Amino acid sequence: MNEKRILVIAGPTAVGKTEYAIEAARAFNGEIVSCDSMQLYKYMDIGSAKPSQAERSQAVHHMIDFLDPREEFSVARYQEMARRTIDEILSRGKLPVISGGTGLYLNSILYDMDFAGASGNPGLRDELKAKAAAEGPESLHRMLSELDPDAAERIHPNNVKKVIRAIERLEAGEGRVRPFDGNISENPDYDPLMVCLTRDREELYDRINRRVDALVEAGLIDEVKKLTGMGLTAEDISMKGIGYKEIIEYLDGETSLDEAVDKIKKNTRHYAKRQLTWLRRYDRINLFDLSAYLTDQEAKRGFISWLEKKL
Numbered sequence: 001m002n003e004k005r006i007l008v009i010a011g012p013t014a015v016g017k018t019e020y021a022i023e024a025a026r027a028f029n030g031e032i033v034s035c036d037s038m039q040l041y042k043y044m045d046i047g048s049a050k051p052s053q054a055e056r057s058q059a060v061h062h063m064i065d066f067l068d069p070r071e072e073f074s075v076a077r078y079q080e081m082a083r084r085t086i087d088e089i090l091s092r093g094k095l096p097v098i099s100g101g102t103g104l105y106l107n108s109i110l111y112d113m114d115f116a117g118a119s120g121n122p123g124l125r126d127e128l129k130a131k132a133a134a135e136g137p138e139s140l141h142r143m144l145s146e147l148d149p150d151a152a153e154r155i156h157p158n159n160v161k162k163v164i165r166a167i168e169r170l171e172a173g174e175g176r177v178r179p180f181d182g183n184i185s186e187n188p189d190y191d192p193l194m195v196c197l198t199r200d201r202e203e204l205y206d207r208i209n210r211r212v213d214a215l216v217e218a219g220l221i222d223e224v225k226k227l228t229g230m231g232l233t234a235e236d237i238s239m240k241g242i243g244y245k246e247i248i249e250y251l252d253g254e255t256s257l258d259e260a261v262d263k264i265k266k267n268t269r270h271y272a273k274r275q276l277t278w279l280r281r282y283d284r285i286n287l288f289d290l291s292a293y294l295t296d297q298e299a300k301r302g303f304i305s306w307l308e309k310k311l
Contacts, residue, residue: 004191005311006086008098010035010106010279011197012272014208016290018051020197020303021099025059027304028095028311033085034063035100035109037150038241040078041069043230046215046223047243059097062089069227069238079108086190095311098192103278104148110192112185128164143167149274153267154240193286193310196279200291205269212243212265221247221257242267286310 007030009021021032034040038048042065051061062085067073086096086109098109107113132140141157147170155162199207224247232239234248243264250260279285288306293299 002191003090004189006090006096006098006190006192007307007311008035008106008110008192008194009197010099010101010194010275010285012204012275012279013101013268014049014211014272015197015199015204016207017099017101017197018049018055020300021097022051022055022059023300023304024307025095025097028097028307029093030095030097031060031062031089032097032099033082033089034061035082035098035102035105036064037102037105038238039064039100040067040073041065041238042067043227044069044223044238044241044244046218046220047241047247049211049215069232069236070230072237075104075108078105079113082109083189101275101279102150103275104150110187110190112187124168125164128167129160132160132164137163140164140167144170145274149271149278152274153242153271154237154245192284193307194282194284195286195288195307196276196282198276198287198289198291203291204272208268208272209265212261212268215243216261221251224248224251242271 007024007028009017009024011017024030025032036048038044039050040063041048044050045065050064063078063082082098082105086098089096098106100106128140131143137160138157140160140163141152141155144155144163144167145152147167151166151170155166157163198204220243224244227239227244228248228251234240234245234252239245239248246255246260246263246267249255249263250257255263280287288303290299290303293302
């Protein structure tokens, strides 16, 4: 294994990234670096589907459970912390296993993105307003989805002002993250093996639905109540994640619990679809179909065997 090698295990939500990352870390002397924008927050264990203590005991995990949800956090800060962590793991002769589905965070590791001194484009706002007027607000929302699927998930297409502000911010600094248009170059410090775990759509959607039910059963509502008791509201970035915003609507009396749970399932399925679209655009991505195996154990053996030939 060369000294720059890193393993990226990506895929849609609920596909099984956590357990397969643990398998890989155990098999190849690795440590896991989370690439999930929600799992970095403290006190948000259930809704973020954060690895359990039992799972964390099986492999060293980094970049999870360290940030107060009331604290602001940027892609630039994630990039600095994640790269420092990866370099430290490599320096000890171990394999960094990057696991998660947040495309913007993944790009910040894989591509040379300089966030320092970013400045906005004075003419961009007028250009975006004209685009919205001519083509409709959905055109801007599609543009935002290309730049940052997570932001697009949080912001309603009809909220043109917020969509424009998000695009301005991304284009000013965090927006230079698109490896798909040739504007940025790969980070030469790493040699990534990129894997996107996939499942048949019906199987994936069933896993999503069952996981949402399990999260509610595990105490998601009480978790959100504790967070709002800490002073957090629907306006906080940390609370705009799927699972949290819908439960806040329920607690505020805007929906019934059944409606909130159904909405979580629907929004999660839509998010998974966007994640797959994003990941499939990486030139070097390897799709690994877990549904091709009869059992989870067979899939894990097949995955490790496949990695042995690639690493």
